[in-house]
Amino acid sequence: QLQLQESGPGLVKPSATLSLTCAVSGVSIDTTVYYWAWIRRPPGKGLEWIGSIYYNGNTYYNPSLQSRVTLSVDTSKNQFSLNLRSVTAADTAIYYCARDASFLDSWGQGTLVSVSS
Amino acid sequence: QVVLTQAPSASASLGASVKLTCTLSSGHNNYAIAWQQQQPEKGPRYLMKVNNDGRYTKGDGIPDRFSGSSSGPERYLTISGLQSEDEADYYCQTWDGGIRVFGGGTKLTVL
Numbered sequence A: 001q002l003q004l005q006e007s008g009p010g011l012v013k014p015s016a017t018l019s020l021t022c023a024v025s026g027v028s029i030d031t032t033v034y035y036w037a038w039i040r041r042p043p044g045k046g047l048e049w050i051g052s053i054y055y056n057g058n059t060y061y062n063p064s065l066q067s068r069v070t071l072s073v074d075t076s077k078n079q080f081s082l083n084l085r086s087v088t089a090a091d092t093a094i095y096y097c098a099r100d101a102s103f104l105d106s107w108g109q110g111t112l113v114s115v116s117s
Numbered sequence B: 001q002v003v004l005t006q007a008p009s010a011s012a013s014l015g016a017s018v019k020l021t022c023t024l025s026s027g028h029n030n031y032a033i034a035w036q037q038q039q040p041e042k043g044p045r046y047l048m049k050v051n052n053d054g055r056y057t058k059g060d061g062i063p064d065r066f067s068g069s070s071s072g073p074e075r076y077l078t079i080s081g082l083q084s085e086d087e088a089d090y091y092c093q094t095w096d097g098g099i100r101v102f103g104g105g106t107k108l109t110v111l
Helices: none
Strands: A003-007 A018-025 A035-041 A048-053 A059-061 A069-074 A079-084 A093-101 A103-107 A111-115 B004-006 B009-012 B018-024 B033-038 B045-050 B056-058 B066-071 B074-079 B088-096 B099-102 B106-110
Touching (some): A018 A035, A059 A069, B004 B088, B009 B018, B018 B033, B045 B066, B045 B074
Antiparallel strands (some): A093 A103, B018 B074, B066 B074
16 A cells, blocks of 8 residues: 655754655555655645656656755655755745645645744 | 636535535636545545546545536535535645646535
């Protein structure tokens, strides 16, 4: 059974880089069928797609975040990662990873990241 | 780029039915969407994909009382026999090439 688990620091300083990893279990990440996505939900707001990555490293990014985001994939560890640079308080959110079949069909439980000095 | 519009809130009584609407922006009537449910303090859960012809495909374990439909630019999620655990935020989501797009979400209150 597919499981996704986010991990990373819960507190990041302003102007620093937010780094998260999503560990995938129950299915190989190097499938040709799916992308793998990051999504976030700021407090009091709705869901926002950040970007998606294929097993070969091909990526799609939200245009509003593209200048600060890098996604990467490690097939040997069956995981993928998010780096978000130059964070501000507006990047405080619960961050989720998900399997991406164009529609997001399986989600992690999420991890709260706060941006504060 | 495609935009999805949802009412911010909806309410219905326990045991009743409710129909939530997601409206696609002009020129995007043929797009499929997915419905996602987010209960309080939980991660989102995929409910179903709804095609422009009204056919829908549910995720694993989604109860029969959840159904989908379409009409023109509108995509619907109908929940019958409302239960207290249906109180949640509901999002529609679509895709435009490699870009994924969410609606603003509807907060459903079960009275």
